[in-house]
Amino acid sequence: MKPISTLQYLRLANLSTPVCDRQIYKLIKQNSFRSIIEFGLEDGNRCISMLKVAQKYAGSMSIRYTGVDAFDARNESQASLSLIQTHRKMQEIEAKTQLVPGDIASSIPRIANSHVRTDLIVISAGFDPESLENNLFYFPRMLHSGSLVLVQKNDNAPFEILNRHQIEKITESSAVTRRRAA
Numbered sequence: 001m002k003p004i005s006t007l008q009y010l011r012l013a014n015l016s017t018p019v020c021d022r023q024i025y026k027l028i029k030q031n032s033f034r035s036i037i038e039f040g041l042e043d044g045n046r047c048i049s050m051l052k053v054a055q056k057y058a059g060s061m062s063i064r065y066t067g068v069d070a071f072d073a074r075n076e077s078q079a080s081l082s083l084i085q086t087h088r089k090m091q092e093i094e095a096k097t098q099l100v101p102g103d104i105a106s107s108i109p110r111i112a113n114s115h116v117r118t119d120l121i122v123i124s125a126g127f128d129p130e131s132l133e134n135n136l137f138y139f140p141r142m143l144h145s146g147s148l149v150l151v152q153k154n155d156n157a158p159f160e161i162l163n164r165h166q167i168e169k170i171t172e173s174s175a176v177t178r179r180r181a182a
Contacts, residue, residue, distance in 0.1 A: 004052045012049055018156045021046050024122060025053050027148060027161075033119035034058045037111070037142075039104060040124030041069040044081050044089050050122075051093045063095035066115060068107045071099075105131035112138040118147060122159070125152040137171045140164060 004012075013025045024046070027033070033054055041047055047067055054063045067090075071083040081089065083101055090097045100107050104127050121139070123132065132151075139149065143164040150159035162170075 003056050009053060009056060012053060016049070020152065020156055020158050021049070023159055024050060024150065027150075028053045028120065029057045031119065031146065031148070032057050032059070034061050035064045035115075035117065035119045036122070037066045037068065037115060037118055037120070038122045038124070039068045039107075040126055041067045041071075041086060042080055042124070044086050048089065048093060051095050051097075055093075055095065064097075065090075065093075065095050066098045066100060066111060068100045068102060068104075068111070070103060071101045073101070103131065104128060105135060108135040108138050112142055115142050117144045118142045119144075120147065121149045123149070123151045125155045125157065129153075133174060136167065136174065139167045140171065143167065 009025070009029065013022055013029070016022055016025070028036075028050060036050060036054065038047055038050070044067075047065065051063060051065055054065075067086065069080065069086070071080065071086065083099060086099055090099065100111060102110070104123070121142070143149070145164060147164050149162040149167060151162065152159045
């Protein structure tokens with residue numbers, strides 16, 4: 001696959017829709033992210049664009065991408081590709097890609113130990129907030145000091161940007177709260 005041009009990057013970073021995706025492309029460029037996990041792929045276009053931007057700005061380093069989605073288990077009313085369609089779409093990208101079917105509650109424990117030192121985790125709207133909170137304690141082992149976690153609470157809303165330190169504080173306070181409740 002041919003890398004994107006500077007003009008194509010500028011289009012993604014400044015004109016892409018939904019507007020919230022622009023934030024992701026700019027962060028990938030600024031930080032030269034090479035290892036990305038995305039929860040909620042929808043139609044698969046954003047993940048392809050993220051990988052193209054990462055390939056352009058990561059230099060000669062290889063890119064690792066993991067996409068977690070319900071895929072075939074989604075409602076028919078929700079726009080999403082099947083697992084096979086997404087896999088075919090990802091084959092055009094020259095990156096190490098992995099697709100994991102499932103929701104946040106079932107997939108985070110399965111991938112946490114094999115995805116240490118992840119640069120960027122993107123969590124799209126539509127997730128179960130309680131499932132995320134209950135499994136957030138896995139994230140510190142997946143992150144390094146320069147990692148970012150982007151969490152989108154509502155469709156087309158801007159992403160909340162969290163670093164490893166903030167994630168650790170959230171998990172510590174959640175553990176204290178759970179201990180008090182028990």
